[in-house]
Amino acid sequence: MRNKIVAGNWKMNLMPSEGEVLVRDVLKESLALKYNQSVIFCPPATHLMAVKKVMTELEVSETNYMLGAQNASHKLSGAHTGEISPEMLKNIGVRCVIVGHSERRSMYHESPEDLKKKVDTLLSENMICIFCCGEPLAVREAEAHMEYVEKQIEESLFHLKGEGLSNKIILAYEPIWAIGTGKTASAEQAEEMHAFIRSVLAKKWGSDVADDISILYGGSVKGENAAELFSCENVDGGLVGGASLNPNAFLDVIKALKD
Ligand code: 13P
Numbered sequence: 001m002r003n004k005i006v007a008g009n010w011k012m013n014l015m016p017s018e019g020e021v022l023v024r025d026v027l028k029e030s031l032a033l034k035y036n037q038s039v040i041f042c043p044p045a046t047h048l049m050a051v052k053k054v055m056t057e058l059e060v061s062e063t064n065y066m067l068g069a070q071n072a073s074h075k076l077s078g079a080h081t082g083e084i085s086p087e088m089l090k091n092i093g094v095r096c097v098i099v100g101h102s103e104r105r106s107m108y109h110e111s112p113e114d115l116k117k118k119v120d121t122l123l124s125e126n127m128i129c130i131f132c133c134g135e136p137l138a139v140r141e142a143e144a145h146m147e148y149v150e151k152q153i154e155e156s157l158f159h160l161k162g163e164g165l166s167n168k169i170i171l172a173y174e175p176i177w178a179i180g181t182g183k184t185a186s187a188e189q190a191e192e193m194h195a196f197i198r199s200v201l202a203k204k205w206g207s208d209v210a211d212d213i214s215i216l217y218g219g220s221v222k223g224e225n226a227a228e229l230f231s232c233e234n235v236d237g238g239l240v241g242g243a244s245l246n247p248n249a250f251l252d253v254i255k256a257l258k259d
Helices: 016-033 045-057 086-091 102-107 112-124 137-141 145-157 187-205 207-212 223-230 247-256
Strands: 005-009 038-042 065-069 096-099 128-133 169-173 215-218 237-240
Touching: 005 169, 005 215, 005 247, 016 038, 016 045, 016 247, 038 096, 045 065, 086 112, 096 112, 112 128, 112 145, 128 145, 137 145, 145 169, 145 187, 169 187, 187 207, 187 215, 187 223, 223 237, 223 247, 237 247
Parallel strands: 005 038, 005 237, 038 065, 065 096, 096 128, 128 169, 169 215, 215 237
Antiparallel strands: none
């Protein structure tokens, strides 16, 4: 059975001390809820150790709470000024890394080939890859969003073997027109795309594998719309930007995932 997950992508926001307070506030309340879903915190790299410290202090379960990074090098070590290797992240307690976020694809020119290498390096370190896909507005308006997303998945993931894949990959569908815009995909639009993505995975690796892979929705998720989105059969949770920066707003999204 696939996991229900809420992941918070803080992007380049908050100071380390603010992040520490945020995680402590979220954990205190979410631990008391005793839900069975997973929560992933993806702070900036400078905050990872402080966040990990809070998670350790509060003795969170490793299955239900994970520390994630927003980026990692595709290299294991060496002369790569400014980069951080997956092994270094793993060493400080990071379990998963976001790959293929639209902001990195567009602003930092990460190509499908670059993403493929990142995926491979992460999996070689037994880390989990949160792989993002999603179309820009013009593509949606041209009704070419299905082919667009299928190509993104094909280009960077189709070289992988299906065995054990659900423990290695989490997919996140983030339509670019819904990111940070306050404009969420409707539950129908999200479900249509998520069901399509699952069919793409099933065509490649079989339905047993596809049925076990969590597919998160991202793009202006907040307390007000999360429950409806998460009630869709193929939406297994959310990748949350803005609403993950405030403890109450993030908790509202976590609570919406109650099964
Ligand atoms: P918002 O929730 O701020 O729209 O951001 C979504 C996102 O990009 C998460 O990775």
